[in-house]
Amino acid sequence: MKTKKIAYLGLLVALAFIFSYIETLIPINIGVPGAKLGLANLVIIVALYTIGEKNAFLLSMVRIVLVGFTFANLASMLYSLAGGILSFLAMCIAKRSGKLSTTGVSVVGGVFHNVGQILMAIWVVKTASLVYYLPVLIIAGLASGVAIGILGAMVTKRVKKVVNWD
Amino acid sequence: MEENKKKNDLILIGVLLMVALAAYFCISFFQGANTKNGVAVVTIDDAEYGRFPLVVDTEERIELPDGSYNLLVIQDGKADVTEASCPDGICVNHRAISKQGQSIVCLPNKVVVEIENGEESDLDAVTN
Ligand SMILES: [Zn+2]
Numbered sequence: 001m002k003t004k005k006i007a008y009l010g011l012l013v014a015l016a017f018i019f020s021y022i023e024t025l026i027p028i029n030i031g032v033p034g035a036k037l038g039l040a041n042l043v044i045i046v047a048l049y050t051i052g053e054k055n056a057f058l059l060s061m062v063r064i065v066l067v068g069f070t071f072a073n074l075a076s077m078l079y080s081l082a083g084g085i086l087s088f089l090a091m092c093i094a095k096r097s098g099k100l101s102t103t104g105v106s107v108v109g110g111v112f113h114n115v116g117q118i119l120m121a122i123w124v125v126k127t128a129s130l131v132y133y134l135p136v137l138i139i140a141g142l143a144s145g146v147a148i149g150i151l152g153a154m155v156t157k158r159v160k161k162v163v164n165w166d
Numbered sequence: 167m168e169e170n171k172k173k174n175d176l177i178l179i180g181v182l183l184m185v186a187l188a189a190y191f192c193i194s195f196f197q198g199a200n201t202k203n204g205v206a207v208v209t210i211d212d213a214e215y216g217r218f219p220l221v222v223d224t225e226e227r228i229e230l231p232d233g234s235y236n237l238l239v240i241q242d243g244k245a246d247v248t249e250a251s252c253p254d255g256i257c258v259n260h261r262a263i264s265k266q267g268q269s270i271v272c273l274p275n276k277v278v279v280e281i282e283n284g285e286e287s288d289l290d291a292v293t294n
Contacts, residue, residue, distance in 0.1 A: 024253075071253065072253055072254075072274065073253065073274050075273060075274050075275075075276055076253070076254070076273065076274050079273060099170075099171065099174045100171055100174050100175055100178065101168070101171040101172055101174075101175050103172075103175045104171065104174060104175035104178050107175070107178060107179060107182070108178070111182060121271070121273050124273075124276065125209075125211070125212065125271060125273065125276050125278050126209075126212040127209075127269060127271060127278045127280065129267055129268070129269045129280060130269070130271060131193070132193050132267075132268075132269075134186075134189050134193070135186040135187070135189045135190035135193065138182055138185060138186040138189070139183075139186050142179060142182050142183070142186075146179070
C-alpha cells in the first residue's frame with residue numbers, strides 16, 4: 001500500500017471515529033434499540049468507492065472496536081459488530097451487482113446494519129419480541145441510507161478528483 | 167445506465183417500504199392483546215430475575231454485578247424503566263408498557279422487561 005493511501009485510510013478512520021462520537025451526542029432516541037443515524041456509514045461508503053472493499057472493511061472494523069472501547073460496553077460492541085459486518089457484506093454484494101447507484105448501495109447498508117444489530121440483540125438477550133422493532137428499524141435504515149448515499153456520492157466524486165492513487 | 171440504476175434504487179426503496187409495512191401489520195396482529203393480571207417479567211442475560219404483577223405499585227432497583235442498574239417502576243398498571251446506568255438510555259426513553267408481549271430492553275445491560283399474561287387469560291376466566 002502506498003504511503004498516500006495509508007494516510008488517506010488513517011484520515012478516514014479518524015473521521016469515522018468523530019462521526020460516531022457526534023452520533024452519541026445527538027439523541028435521536030426513539031426508544032428503539034439499534035436505530036442509528038448512520039453518519040459513520042458515510043465514511044464507509046466513501047472508502048468503498050475510493051479505496052476498495054478490503055480497505056473499507058478494515059476501516060469499518062477498526063471503527064467499531066475503537067468506538068466500542070471508548071463510548072460503549074462489550075455487549076453494545078457485539079451488536080455493532082453484527083450490524084457492521086452484515087451491512088458491509090450486503091453493500092459489497094449490492095455494489096458488485098452493478099445494478100444500484102451509491103444511494104441504493106447505501107440504503108442496503110443502512111437497512112442491513114439495523115437488521116443485523118437487532119438479530120444479534122435477539123440472540124444475546126434471547127428475547128424474540130425484539131422483532132417488533134423491525135419495521136421501525138427498516139424505515140430508519142432506509143431514510144438514513146438515502147441521505148448518506150446522496151452525500152457519499154458527492155464526496156466520492158470530489159475525493160476522486162483531488163487524489164490520484166498511482 | 168445511470169438512469170437504470172436510479173430506477174433500480176427507487177424499486178429497492180419501494181420494496182423495502184412494503185416489507186416494513188407488511189412486517190408492521192403482521193406484528194400488530196400478534197401483539198397488543200390486553201391482559202388481565204399482567205405480570206412484568208424481568209430477565210438478566212436470559213436468567214429470570216423476578217416477576218412483578220402490574221396491579222401492585224412498586225419500585226425495583228435491578229442491580230447488576232458490575233455496578234450498572236435499571237430502575238423498574240410499576241405504577242397505574244404499567245411497567246416503566248425510569249432510570250438506568252446504560253450509555254444509550256434507550257430503555258429509559260421507552261414508554262411504559264402494559265400489554266402482553268410488549269417489552270423494554272436494555273441492550274447494554276442485557277436486561278429485559280416483558281409483559282406476560284397472568285395465570286388467567288380471558289378464556290380461562292370464562293371457563294372457570
Ligand atoms: Zn438501557
